[in-house]
Amino acid sequence: MYALVDCNNFYASCETLFRPDLRGKPVVVLSNNDGCVIARSAEAKRLGIRMGIPAFKIRHAVQQHGIIVFSSNYALYADMSARVMATLEQLAPAVEVYSIDEAFLELSGIPLPQLQPLGERIRHTIGRHQGLSVCVGIAPTKTLAKLANHAAKRWPATGGVVVLNERARQQKLMQLVPVTDIWGVGRRLGKRLAEQGIRTALDLARCPPERIQKQFSVVLARTVRELNGNACLSLESIPAPRQQIICSRSFGERVTDKTVMQHAITTHAWRAGEKLRGQNSLASQLSLFIQTSPFTPGEARYSNQATGHFPTLTADARDLLAMARRLLDCIWQDGYRYAKAGILIHDIAAPGCQQESLLDSPARERTDTLMATLDNINQQGIGKVWLAAQGMEAHQPEWGMKRQRLSPAYTTRWQDLISIG
DNA sequence: TCTGGGGTCCTAGGACCC
């Protein structure tokens, strides 16, 4: 059996955690740059604030209903997430961290009658330790566990825990759930399925998987099997190294100056290097993209990308930044108002695969030591070091994000520690 | 004025190989 544990309104709940005065009030959290609504408290949902709506479109509702608005505070969310996951590790034999607010647990070996009490214990413990509310779905496959979790969220009478072990209960639930609420079925597939009269989860579960594979894909066929209790997906407790690393941001204000753009892209390249070294990988190529806004009508549009190959595999920040700057020289065009830029690494290799250069022997060990030292300093919170190419105003860069409603980093920065009295 | 930032997997089609 698998459990899916999912935090309720995670970002919004993190914000109210240290602001008890806001409990029971409508709260929303915006995406980076205060762009769109990406999380809502139950009260905000009840007011009809939709997921993903641009912030400027809800200004009226904010005023009218006194909705409290926050910028994204990922320092806070990531730290609270780590605490929730650590708690789950103590409650279950194996945990797969699936996203910032969700985890799958493997519960094999636990007798059936103990599953419901275990779900309740998980809810209770995270409520006590982290002050967050979670829902728990338990079922024989991951897809059914997702479905059970969906039911636990949707129907409060379940008490936030749903165990779906009997076929009859699974079918009863599937009959009520639209097919697009199934994990792995999005809008497009939902539309194509509807054309064939497949509207509920049960409709899909009753299709022969061979037919679905032929007409749709092997992925959807797997979903059909999972809905029928045939587990095709297993718990992946050890995350595989990323095959692709992206660091990109929309700018707080449009960028028109090449030096400012250089600072931005070298900072993204630096971050990409940190992620790369963090998973002990090497890059063989790096891409850069820059673009104007696709939304502003009447404004000249430009978007371009360039890729460069390294002579030997590298995770050295100096190589990555130099490449980013070289690529910018290739695609930069004066006269545009740039809205976004990013760095992509997609050809990622493990150390030991590299072909060293015949001509110059890179001092691999020395660059590894240097990078490890820099990463260490930055992780310990004793200060920050970076390369001069990133510009000197690393804390408040000109191109930085707009975050006008940012809450304190309550749990990760000493000066933001809450004081009482 | 104002529209996020990551990821994954699969498939089709072209280039190329023998």
Next chain:
DNA sequence: TCTGGGGTCCTAGGACCC
């Protein structure tokens, strides 16, 4: 007149997830 059959690798694009 008649023009094979079996592969691999790469890329772009589409779909999904949070």
